[in-house]
Structure formats: structure tokens, C-alpha cells
Amino acid sequence: MAEKAKTESGNFLWETAKTIFWALLIAGVFRALFFQPFWIPSGSMKSTLLVGDFLFVNKMAYGYSYASCPSIKLGPIDIDAEDICGFLGDGEDRFLGGDPVRGDVVVFRHPVTGEDYIKRLIGLPGDEVQVIDSLLYINGEPVKVEDGGTFVETYEPQGRQGRPPLCSNGPVGLNGECAKTRIIETLPNGVSHVALDIRYQRAADDTGVYHVPEGHYFFMGDNRDNSTDSRFAQSAGGVGFVPAANLIGRADRIMFSSAGRSLLFFWDWRGDRYFRAIQRSKEQLEAEGS
Template identity: 45%
Template sequence: MRRVFYWFFLGLGVAVVLGLPALALALRLIWAPFYIPAGSMKPTLLVGDYFFVNERLPRPLARGDVVVFRHPVNGADYVKRVIALGGDTIAMQGGVPVLNGVALVQEPLGEFEEIMAPQGPQSVLPRCANDPVGQGKTCRKSLLREVFPEGRSHLVLNISDAGPLDTTPEATVPEGHVFVMGDNRDNSADSRLPPQAGGIGMVPVSNIRGHADRVLFSAAGSWLYDFGNWRSDRYGMQIE
């Protein structure tokens, strides 16, 4: 994930239209804008989503939170979901997270469908459970609702239960760290992999910049100002 600097243009527009420059500045000091260039957090965040991160009004970390953090090695900004906290044990069994010895419930919800076509400025192609899929055809993945023992839930995507990261040994999350994963489980390099293997490993809490709050808008085209391809159903959508 990379940070974008459209906020100046946005803030200026808000200030001019509403005549509230002080308010616009105050909002910018609390919420920072970010952009999604890849698909590791589908279906929660889509390629082309521009969303706000609450950097100045921190709240306690909880399992299920979507957070932006600095990579422990290269310092780049990433967005993932917190699955386990310091002191928790975590493993993967057949694509299902096992938290403190209890497998999370995964309720099947049918299929997630998207068109096989380049997405975003990086022209990323989606991965599909029904590969091979031709250009312009329908790409499908299993859609599930994953539920934590305390009842909190979120949506995840699955291509296969036998991928290289679908079964992992149990590990204990060190205190002061979190274990994070992408919601697009077969298309995310996350805490299941150490940094030297191209993943993230355990993330220090001190590296977390803030919670992802809301999608501002979503550009489905290859560039920001392709207004005809903005997704109208995602304006102001709360990130869960």
C-alpha cells in the first residue's frame, strides 16, 4: 500500500466550498488518507479505494481491527487485519485460523465475483478459484464470514484450502506485537511469512499508525480522475 497526496487538493476544495479552512485543516491533522493499489484486503478494501486512517485519536487494539502500519523492515505502509494480540497463540489449519487453540468459525456466503481485467494503476490481475479465466470473463472466489470467539466478524475470500500458507505451525505472538493477515487469504503476504521470506512477520504495536475508518471514495479505473469509473456504492463506507 502506498500513501497518496491528493489530500491537499481535497482539503482545498472543502475549504473553498464550505468556507471552513480551519475545520479542513483540523480534519487533516486527525485523519490521513491512503490508497489501495493491490488486492490483499478484498473484499473489505478494493483496488482503488481511498480511505481515511485515524492517526490522532487512538483506541485500544482488538482482534478484527483493520490497521495501517509501517513494515517492520522496510518501513513501507501496509494495511491488514489484526487476527491475534500479544500472548495469543495462532496457527493455520486448512485455511482456517486457530486462535488460542480454537478454530475461527467460517460461514460460507456463496461467491465473490469480479471481472478478469487489470485493476488500478499497477494493472494487477485478480486471482481466481475458477482459473483459467479469460479477459473480460467472471473471476470467482469463495466468500465467507469469519467469526472470532467473542462474536466479532468480517468477510474473507478463499481460493483454495491447500495453499502454501493455509496450514502453518502454531506460534505465540510476542507481547507488544500483533499478528496480521489480509482478508484475501490466498493473495496476501502477511504475518504468516517472516520478512526474509517476503512477508511481514509479527508487527510491533509501535509501528501501527492508526485504524482504518472509512472509504472516502473508490476509483475502479486506472487513475484517480477517471470519474466515470468511481464506485458510487462505496462513498463514505465504514470499514469493518
């Protein structure tokens, strides 16, 4: 009897281990090929994306490269994405590739650190990009901008990092109203999106001309004064030009959102942002600012 119980216990443990193994394998394949989960850790993409937004990245949009595979870091285990999917190459060509569209919100692998970043695609290969007095120029032409009102949020530590926002009406006390100028920017291909500006002159508000190399892309955050992006060289801790092979996928829709520092704080969940499309029409953007 005891021998039978021992055998049944062993079978149960073996079946449980197999179930966990196959579940992890299926989840890993799904993540590598189709959709990758992504939490928004910083305010660089406000007001399009807020700290605590949760989304899935569409990996099928641009095809696959080495960056499509996840890096695995668990204690002493440190396996880079290139170690797993290096056979896909790190050049311009992508397997089953599709070209990104200017204005897409893209998750990509930082060319130096390997961290995942999310920004808006502004410059395509061969473009010239410049910022003059906070206004974006593409190929020598200023983009169309319209007044989008004022973006107001609470001045408080945000998300797991606990960083407070930058304000144009600062200094602002804790729990005070933090304001930024909200503009609606329309790119040359007609894609409109919101950009924020605190209206204080900063280094990235006036730049030289960036010549985007072939096979590379230029990215900027929508929260222009609080974004480490392609305006800053990689040698200075910025993003610089991003190779096509480093694109991971396109962010299409917010699935869940929480303003709290823990998911357990259900009172901080943002129900109005669930299943919200990231790319919205100009009319929707204008309505949100009214």
C-alpha cells in the same frame, strides 16, 4: 510607477509563498495528528477493501508513536518518520495510546521496509495463531465460519499496478468472471468479517503455530490467498510480527473509490462505496453476499 508595480508584485509573491507555507504546515500537522489519507494499492483486503478505495486513517484511535509521522521522500530529500518523531520512542508504550481491538482494520509501518501496509488484526500479544486447511485457529480454537456465497469480479488489470486477480475458477480469459469462495468469519470477540479463499491449497493454508510476542501484533489480509502478511517471516519478504510502535491508525470508512487506473476515468468511479463503513455487522455482510 514602475517601482510601485515592482513592489506590489514582490508583496504578492511573498504573500502567496506565506499562504502556501502555512497551508502545507496545517495539512502536515492534520495528517500527523488526526487523519492520514490512504489509497488501497492491492487486492490483499478484498472484499472489504477494493483496489482504488480511498480512506482516511484515524490516528487518534491508538495514540502516537514515531510511526505517526510521515516519511518525506522528494527526489534527493529522504527523511524517515523516525528522524522526525523519534522522540516518541519505538517501544511498546504509545503517547495517549489506546489498545487495538481484534478484528480492526489497521494501517501500520512495515518493520523492515518502512512501507505502509493495511491488514486485519488477528492476533494479540500472547496469542497463538495457526492456519489448518485454510481454517484460522486462535489459541487452539477454530474461528466460526459460515458460507458467504461467491465473490465475483472481472478478470482484468486492476488499479495503477495493473495486476489481475486470482480466481478459483481459473484459468479465466480477459474480462471473464473471476470467482472466489466467500466466507463470513467470526473472531473470538464477536467481530465478523468477510474472508476470500480460492480453494487451491497454498503454502499459507497450513502453517505452524505462531506465538505472538508481548508488545507485538499478528495481521492477515481478508483475501487470504493473495496477501503478504504476518504468516510470512520478515526474512522471506513478509510482515512477521508487528511491534506496537509501528501502528499508524485504524481504517474506519471508505471516502471515495475508483476502479480505473486514473482518477480522470470518472466512468470507473464506484459511487456505491462512497462513505461506506469498513466494519459492518454480520447481518450487513450476509446481505451483501446474497
